[in-house]
Amino acid sequence: MSKNFLFATWSGGGAVPPVLSVARALRERGHSVRVLADSSLHEEVAASGAEPIAWTTAPQGDTADPAKEVLKDFEARxxxxxxxxxxxxxxCGPAADYARDTLAELRAHSADVLVADSSLLGTLTAGEAAGIPVASLATTIYPMPTPGAPPFGPGFAPATGMLGHLRDRILMGLIMKPWAKGLPALNAARVANVLAPLDSVVDAFCRVDRCLVLSPRALDYPSRRFPDYVRHVGPRLDDPAWVGELELPTGDAPLVLVSLSSTFMNQRVVLERIAEALGTLPVRGLLTTGPAVDPATIRAPGNVLVTAAAPHSIALRHAAVTITHAGHGTAVKSLAAGVPLVCVPLGRDQREVARHVEFAGAGITVSKSSSPRTIARAVDRVLHDPSYRREAQRLAAEIAAETATDRAVAELEALAERTTGRDEGTPGHDAAERSGLNSVG
Structure with missing residues (x-):
């Protein structure tokens, strides 16, 4: 039976394609899907087959234009x-606005399930207030604290020994503390919608029926344990609608795919250093700048083809190595194709993704300030040490098994079939327990 799904996302760069991939899959199964999204995303939403709906009071941005970005985190020091x-x-800041817009849409058109990017706590608040099943989509490695993993952010390996566990306890306090400044705005949104205030922002991420992690379980730490409501459903490997056709550089030398962020992260200088590095190696380079950087501004040697975009899923069939900022989408697509990586994290979750790639043995990391010579040495090492490709191919086999069926769609359809009130393990239960800090499944 056809169900009605309301999705919510924002102009978060690489986080958008996996969300819309799930929306597309539901549409292909005959469900009705509407997507609350920034106006800049509406063409991409429509290409997925879903109906785009504009935010009215919540922030609107456009990552293709740095001047129109909401975050502008490239300005942060x-x-x-x-x-x-x-x-x-x-x-947190605009939680009341996201909640207001989401509830207005739910009043205008009822939904069987609300599905939101996990960072939109205002939208998750609206779903809780409306009393409908709510699923959040985590579009990177699961970032909430759980046993068996270090605190998310700094990119540390799992702790060993007493000193390692002491490190994690200290870091956990330091990392959780800045969330407190967002609690008043979040609680104001909750109280305005007749919901009890929370003791911490972290609790709010856990007040969902399902958190669907669109990341390979095989890429996370084997020792890590998760709450039962967290489900790894496999990555989404679709290319964005805007990537265009594939053009490969001429020749038969090993192909190195280069892809930094699809949003603006002051990456032009890093792209030029990578291009210069590839100019010293017997390789072909395919360097994609993304929508936020004009390819004409990148100086590159003759063995490097610079283009705004390319379908990575096809290009990776030809690639020997990927050089990436360790954005989750590019990293996972490369691993799904059995292609090892050289990671150059620029910020955000990228240190974490790079660390997980290294921990799995499928790549190495260099600093964003690395010289062309250092980058070239890293590429040469990954090209000629067969262990990196072997581990990447191991992960490719595990990802293939994980994505053989569409687990995200199955989870969402199961939520839509609910006809009674919330059961155990849903937001009515103790948030601290559901956060995984005290209990795991």
């Missing part, structure tokens, strides 16, 4: 400053 922008401009 420190990682904490970048985090504060996400907290204050998306997650």
């Amino acid at each position: 420190t990682p904490l400053g970048a985090f504060a922008r996400l907290r204050d401009r998306i997650v």
Whole structure:
């Protein structure tokens, strides 16, 4: 039976395609799907087959134009400053606006399930207030604290020994503390919608029926344990609608795919250093700048083809190595194709993704300030040490098994079939327990 799904997303760069991939899959199964999204995303939403709906009071941005971005985290001088922008401009600050717009849409058109990017706490609040099943989509490695993993953010390996566990306890307090500044705005949104205030922002991420992690379980730490409501449903490997046709550089030398962020992260200088590095190696380079950087501004040697975009899923069939900022989408697509990586994290969740790639043995990491010579050495090492490709191919086999069926669609259809009130393990239960800090499934 056809069901009605309301999705919600924002102009979050690489987080958008996996969300719309799930929406597309539901449409292909005959369900009705509407997507609350920034106007800049409406063409992409329509290409997925879903109906785009504009935010009216919530923030609107366009990552293709740095001047129109909501976050502008490239202006932040420190990682904490970048985090504060996400907290204050998306997650907590405009929570009341996101809740207001979401509830208005639910009143205009009922939905069987609300599905939201996990960072939109205002939208999740609206779903809780409306009393309908709510699913959040985590479009990267699961970021909430759980046993068996270090605190998310700094990119540390799992703790070993007493000193390692002491490190994690200290870091957990330091990382959780900045969330407190977002709690008043979040609780104001909750109280306005007749919901009890929370003790912490982290609790709000857990007040959902399902958190669907669109990331390979095989990429996370084997020792990690998750709450029962968290389900790894596999990555989405579709290319965005705007990527265009594939053009490969001429020749038969090994192909190196280069892809940094699809949003603006001051990456032009890094792209030029990578291009210069590839100019010293017997390889072909396919360098995609993304919508936020004009390819004409990138100086590159003759063995490097610079283009705005390319379908990575097809290009990776030809690639020997990917050089990436360790954005989750590019990293996982590369691993799904059995292609090892050289990671050059620029910020956000990228240090974490890079660390997980290294931990799995499928790539190495260099600093964004690395010289062309250092980058070239890293590429040469990954090209000629067969262990990196072997581990990437191991992950490819595990990802293939994980994505053989569409687990995200199955979970959402199961939520839509609910006809009674919330059962155990839903937002009515103790938030601290459901957060995974005290209980795991």
